[in-house]
Amino acid sequence: MERIDCGCTEYNELSRRNFLGDGRKAAAAAAAMLATAWVPKVVLARDHDSARDTLVNVFLRGGADGLNLVVPHGDPDYLGARPTENVPVNQTEPLDTFFGLPRAMAPLNQFYAVNDLLIVHATGSTDPTRSHFDAQKYLEYGVPGFRDPSVVTGWLGRHLATTKGTGPLRAVALSSTLPRALAGGPQTLPIRDLNRFDLDGRTSTLLDRRQIISNAYEADRSVIGVGGLNTFDTIDLLDRIDARSYQPTVNYPTTSFARSLQSAAALIKADVGVEAIEVDLGGWDTHSTQGTVGGRFETNMATLAQGLAAFYGDLYATHRNKVTILVHSEFGRRVEENGSNGTDHGHGGCIFVMGGNVNGGRVLTQWPGLSLQTRWQGYDLDVTIDYRDLFAEIVDKRLGNGASLASVFPRHTPNYHNICV
């Protein structure tokens, strides 16, 4: 079985131990116990590589219906396949002569207009599975259709592991568990709420408690040892940034998705070397009562578009040239709606790419058509643009890591589509 040689085990992170100085081992404990003050471990990134964008990865979990996120009104088979679950043409904003954006997605139009938003259609993972869990897994691991069970690190994790970072927190997922795309990434943590990331308990013993716990994690050779150390560094980092008092330049919606994006903006604007941020949005598995217009799906689109629009607007003046935002799902949905006013698991869908250096303002597609003859396996929108081609171009041009593409997306020779500069 072919193994992915990417030099990206968790233990790359251990080299940080040198940087931190001598481990505070038991022999030093006595001295340490007497000292009531500890030296902050964090060295804020002074010369963070500003040539690299911060990548914001938004995973629409559940299989988002690409045909209704970006509507192919120019395709003669769209309305026939979707007698109920369609977006009428008069409820869309035309993107070009073929595609339209539903009104719930309208907040994104302004960025399409200034060419910062690129929409890619009939794209996604080439993995044939219609299982959410396998589709997500192999997409995040970056090995669709290849499925080597020995690959247990994510594409973003491998990107981070093959580049040098400067900050104490290189990547963060705003969730309770670590998404697979980030697995294997050094200085990478899941944090549900950036504003509440602090050691709990009595302040009178805080420093000593911290000392003992951090010593133990520093000595630990496992994944949790690394995670524990990163935790303390991140506590200090967030304390220094004081994300809680962050003042955005726009008003964010009150959804938890938007709140997460707001704290992501605080991190990005602090310029502390955070290179990747994942924010997921679920609720796209619309097997029944999809509510394309006036229902669940439309609400979810509004959450997505309003959150992203606020986020990008907040970053626009100062950071639009320092971020790339990727929005994608594990697969699209069946071309034909089912009998429950819903749609079953499909294949191709759409991907959104935003940023100041994105060649946007257009829909990039090699449209395969929705007719029975052109559907993938007779059911689904085909994938004519491999998501890895898009992600790889970003890793190369915006994240400065073209040299490691063979590890980031093994067994894939990327074919760029000129999506960014």
Added chain:
Amino acid sequence: MSDQRSSVSVSRRGFLRAGVGGAALVGLGAGARVAHAAPPPAPPPHGRAGDLVQVLVERITGGFNWAEVQRARTMGYQAYLDEQLDFERIADDSTDALFANHVTLRMSPEERYAFIASSTTNRNIAYAQFDDHTILRRIVSKRQLYERMVEFWTDHFNLDILDDLVRYFVTDWDRKVIRRHAMGSFHDLLKASAHHSAMSTYLDNNTNAVGKPQENYARELLELYTLGVDNGYTQQDVVEVARCLTGWSFWSSRNAVYGDFRYIASRHDNGTKTVLGRRILGAGKSEGDLVLDMLCWHPNTARFIAGKLAHFFIGYSPEPAIVEAVATAYMNTAGDIKSMLRVLLSPAMMTHATPKLKRPQQFATSLVRATAGQVAAVGSSRNDVGSAMASMGQQPYRWPTPDGYPDSLTAWGKSMLPRWSFASRLLDGREQWATIDPLLALAQIPGGLQPGGQAQGINQMLTGGAIPDDQVLELQMFIDQRSATAQTLRDAISIAASLPAFQWH
């Protein structure tokens, strides 16, 4: 099996290092160290070397507890396991009594609907009482293995309480599907799940009808509940299974039959289907029963269930021979769960156990169990059980997708702070549902309260002695620098619970 090396004799460090490629010591700069010029000798796994009884207790209960391990040692491995397998004979009235006032647990779906729909307060009460029931039983029940199996099946057949009508049906599901069959027959369990309204509404099979098949449930039935993903079926099989299950629904009128299984013949597709290569002629509801039988008897189902059980109890990468042995037990007994467990949990298998990271719920229950905490079913409050579990990302019945909470190092291995915070809150007395008396807790450990020995006592109490010596020393210095008051010991226990050793079992 005989030539396989015992994993238990392999150190935890060795195991973890092997798991990620053997580069563990690169860049350590170890020369500067005084205490350990060379890498420290590998400690036995959690200090449990050769102590299979402790490994067994930790895996089949809500967590290590000093008295429980002593009891198991006295009984002997097999007698303790037999006791836990024969759970019906363990009186557990005191556990049931804990929930005497949690009336929503025993409501019918009709009553539950009326209660929950009447106010937000009532809805929160219903949720909190169910969270109490799920988590507190794992702490105090004498049927510990049974509660572990409830946990296992709850993940296997995961439901999201916030989805559709699940909230009204979920306690009925817990009683009549999960708890009724948790240690019975997998065949019965699968069939009960397929007939239950909670599953039906969660995966939309109630809308699956002739001419408009709905494959959500059919797909997960094959992928998550029986054969395993892409393991012997095709997309066409998914479609055909969905057709067989058309018309399988539940009574939606909110009266005495609310949520009962209902087969609606007019919505059934009576055409001929082909499932897994077998032609199925139109025969109404029995087509679905036939499909379930085919899946129950399928060897891939046996292997899939065996593999998940081994992953749960033995380790992240169980030996294939273990899985095979459990799968054989499944095939030989028509999916009898106790028979599978009897093989899986035998000493011969348990010697292959490798360390697993506790998931947040197990972290919480193990901390309360180890410290002999007193629990109270407080229901809805600011600091209730559900909030505590949510703070660590594992509130019961809140994982939205049908695959259930992950059980992997990748998912949970970097989320330590929420655990440390929980330990602080619990030991500081800020969790209303559990009270720890540190003096009483340590008094159960021989020498646990002796001056100079408290840290070792805490180590024994939490892990049976798995915390490395240097860390025990640091902890003792923490205590010695203060007076060994209850408050100091609270802090010390919370520190110890935050150390790496307590994260594993």
